[in-house]
Amino acid sequence: MILTTVAQRRDLLARSKTVAMVGASPNTTRPSYFVFSYLRTRGNVEITPINPAVSEIDGVRAYPSLAAYAAERGAPDIVDVFRKPADAPQVTREAIAAGAKAIWFQYGVINDEAIRLADEAGLDVVVDRCIKVESARFDGGLSIAGLNSGLISSRRATRSAGAKP
Amino acid sequence: MSDHVFGFRTRALHAGTPPDPATGARAMPIYLSSSFVFDSTEHAAELFALRTYGNIYSRIGNPTVAAFEERMASLEGGLGAVATASGLSAQLMTILALAQAGDHIVASASLYGGTVTQFTVTLKRMGIECTLVGGDDLSAVRAAITPSTKALFTETIGNPLGNVADLEAWAALAHANGIPLVVDSTFASPALCRPIDWGADIVVHSATKFLSGHGTVIGGVIVESGRFPWDAGKHPLLSQPSPGYHDMNFAETFGEFSFLMRARTEVLRDVGACLSPMNAWLLLQSLETLPLRMKAHVENARLIASFLAKHDDVAWINYAELDDSPYHTLARKYLPDGAGAIFTFGLRGGREAGRAFIDALELWSHVANVGDGKSLVIHPASTTHQQLTDADMRAGGVTPEMVRLSVGLEDPADLIWDLENGLRAARAIA
Numbered sequence: 001m002i003l004t005t006v007a008q009r010r011d012l013l014a015r016s017k018t019v020a021m022v023g024a025s026p027n028t029t030r031p032s033y034f035v036f037s038y039l040r041t042r043g044n045v046e047i048t049p050i051n052p053a054v055s056e057i058d059g060v061r062a063y064p065s066l067a068a069y070a071a072e073r074g075a076p077d078i079v080d081v082f083r084k085p086a087d088a089p090q091v092t093r094e095a096i097a098a099g100a101k102a103i104w105f106q107y108g109v110i111n112d113e114a115i116r117l118a119d120e121a122g123l124d125v126v127v128d129r130c131i132k133v134e135s136a137r138f139d140g141g142l143s144i145a146g147l148n149s150g151l152i153s154s155r156r157a158t159r160s161a162g163a164k165p
Numbered sequence: 166m167s168d169h170v171f172g173f174r175t176r177a178l179h180a181g182t183p184p185d186p187a188t189g190a191r192a193m194p195i196y197l198s199s200s201f202v203f204d205s206t207e208h209a210a211e212l213f214a215l216r217t218y219g220n221i222y223s224r225i226g227n228p229t230v231a232a233f234e235e236r237m238a239s240l241e242g243g244l245g246a247v248a249t250a251s252g253l254s255a256q257l258m259t260i261l262a263l264a265q266a267g268d269h270i271v272a273s274a275s276l277y278g279g280t281v282t283q284f285t286v287t288l289k290r291m292g293i294e295c296t297l298v299g300g301d302d303l304s305a306v307r308a309a310i311t312p313s314t315k316a317l318f319t320e321t322i323g324n325p326l327g328n329v330a331d332l333e334a335w336a337a338l339a340h341a342n343g344i345p346l347v348v349d350s351t352f353a354s355p356a357l358c359r360p361i362d363w364g365a366d367i368v369v370h371s372a373t374k375f376l377s378g379h380g381t382v383i384g385g386v387i388v389e390s391g392r393f394p395w396d397a398g399k400h401p402l403l404s405q406p407s408p409g410y411h412d413m414n415f416a417e418t419f420g421e422f423s424f425l426m427r428a429r430t431e432v433l434r435d436v437g438a439c440l441s442p443m444n445a446w447l448l449l450q451s452l453e454t455l456p457l458r459m460k461a462h463v464e465n466a467r468l469i470a471s472f473l474a475k476h477d478d479v480a481w482i483n484y485a486e487l488d489d490s491p492y493h494t495l496a497r498k499y500l501p502d503g504a505g506a507i508f509t510f511g512l513r514g515g516r517e518a519g520r521a522f523i524d525a526l527e528l529w530s531h532v533a534n535v536g537d538g539k540s541l542v543i544h545p546a547s548t549t550h551q552q553l554t555d556a557d558m559r560a561g562g563v564t565p566e567m568v569r570l571s572v573g574l575e576d577p578a579d580l581i582w583d584l585e586n587g588l589r590a591a592r593a594i595a
Contacts, residue, residue, distance in 0.1 A: 005168045028214070029411075029413055030418075031418055034216050037214075038211075038216055038217050041208065041217060107420055130420075133422075140186070142218065142235075143181065143232070144218050144220065144226070144228060144231050145226065146226065146234030146235060146238070146245050146246050146247060146425070146429070147238065147422070148180075148235055148244055148246075149235065150239070152179045153183045156184045156186070156189050
């Protein structure tokens with residue numbers, strides 16, 4: 001199912017424990033490194049780099065492929081895709097083969113074929129969103145940075161996991 | 166949590182302020198703390214590298230200030246906001262986030278006098294040139310744009326002329342030239358106009374005015390839409406490696422957040438003109454009633470304007486609410502709920518009549534401010550605009566007989582009673 005609402009993204013992140021990040025970079029100025037480092041240090045999910053060019057990032061073991069990850073660790077809850085749009089269908093096929101429950105296409109990773117493949121295979125699909133931004137939306141990170149989370153609530157502790165004033 | 170879309174009045178009360186996660190406090194606590202402890206050295210390193218969100222030092226960010234920022238971003242329909250010490254610092258830091266020595270901006274000439282001075286004297290000394298264009302002449306704005314122009318700047322409702330900017334046309338012209346439109350929307354407030362809805366990229370406010378609404382705090386805010394393509398090459402401060410941040414390329418690393426991140430982590434960090442948590446808290450309180458206050462301000466202003474329009478001693482009124490205003494059509498489009506509550510008029514007796522009028526008032530306060538709950542009056546030629554040359558003053562539409570009113574929330578009959586006394590005194594001089 002293609003997830004388009006705020007509540008759907010919140011629920012996906014809440015029920016997910018593992019994220020395999022395809023295209024994670026050890027280059028500390030790259031957006032993918034910022035996202036990797038944020039999720040790793042926040043600790044709400046277990047994030048694993050998928051990158052054949054590196055053996056680890058910040059001490060977290062990297063796997064050369066989603067298949068290698070799945071063989072050892074089982075199916076990831078989310079495959080997060082930091083690749084050019086043309087690569088998305090192949091990554092999607094690998095994610096389906098690895099048994100991923102959801103696939104998350106980062107900003108600009110928009111490919112209709114990949115979206116269709118994932119949707120038809122029964123994966124939850126998020127398109128053109130950043131998993132760091134959406135995590136920060138729900139854990140209070142965006143709010144603490146003066147950014148518009150879009151959230152309105154009079155219930156307590158909507159920021160509990162995140163805001164560390 | 167659902168996908169219900171909340172309305173403006175609800176967001177004015179709630180955006181940015183869920184119950185305090187630490188204590189459950191329903192009102193936003195005032196976090197009067199200069200600095201914030203780190204969880205660990207790794208957490209500190211992540212914060213300083215801008216890889217995680219959190220508080221370090223209140224010059225760069227503070228929980229109470231962030232709540233005000235988020236509420237303003239919500240009300241303006243922006244991606245985020247950066248609060249500042251004043252409206253002037255909001256403008257200055259916006260320009261410094263976009264331009265450096267050798268660069269250029271084009272602005273409407275019909276601006277607050279302090280803005281004109283900031284742009285044409287202080288920015289010029291820093292090597293940033295500003296061309297002022299009068300008369301809402303967009304073909305002249307187009308002609309003034311050069312390859313080094315980094316932004317266009319206008320006020321939604323010009324101070325003190327009361328002209329209404331054709332925001333869609335300004336935005337289209339800016340975007341056709343690959344540059345952002347910056348709008349000072351102080352006189353409208355987001356209750357009456359949201360420039361981002363009309364294509365503006367950045368909105369700045371003097372929060373001192375209607376956002377505060379009680380004449381108490383000095384503050385400002387920068388709101389950004391998140392829609393401008395900062396990586397397109399016209400803004401190397403955003404799209405080239407920054408020596409102020411480990412050669413980070415803000416546009417590449419932060420995408421839609423790049424302007425807001427640079428405005429906060431480089432410009433606010435280095436300029437230091439931050440909003441105090443106490444003032445942010447007062448502004449949060451005030452924003453709760455912004456929609457109600459603006460409605461009442463507009464109702465009173467319409468009554469006062471129609472009283473003055475019928476008065477024999479009043480030569481002219483500049484208020485876009487009036488049918489004969491040259492800006493009436495633009496006001497109906499961009500300000501359908503009212504063209505604000507600040508307008509100017511001229512006394513037939515000229516400069517001396519203007520002085521006599523102000524000196525005779527009992528209820529209206531003679532101050533250099535606008536947007537207070539209390540009604541305010543001033544004579545621009547001898548106060549706010551006196552630093553300008555005659556040419557710049559006339560280019561901004563300020564004439565010697567002009568009186569500016571900021572209509573407050575008092576009983577309109579009392580305001581009119583006081584104006585009648587003033588007009589009688591002015592007639593005695595003439």
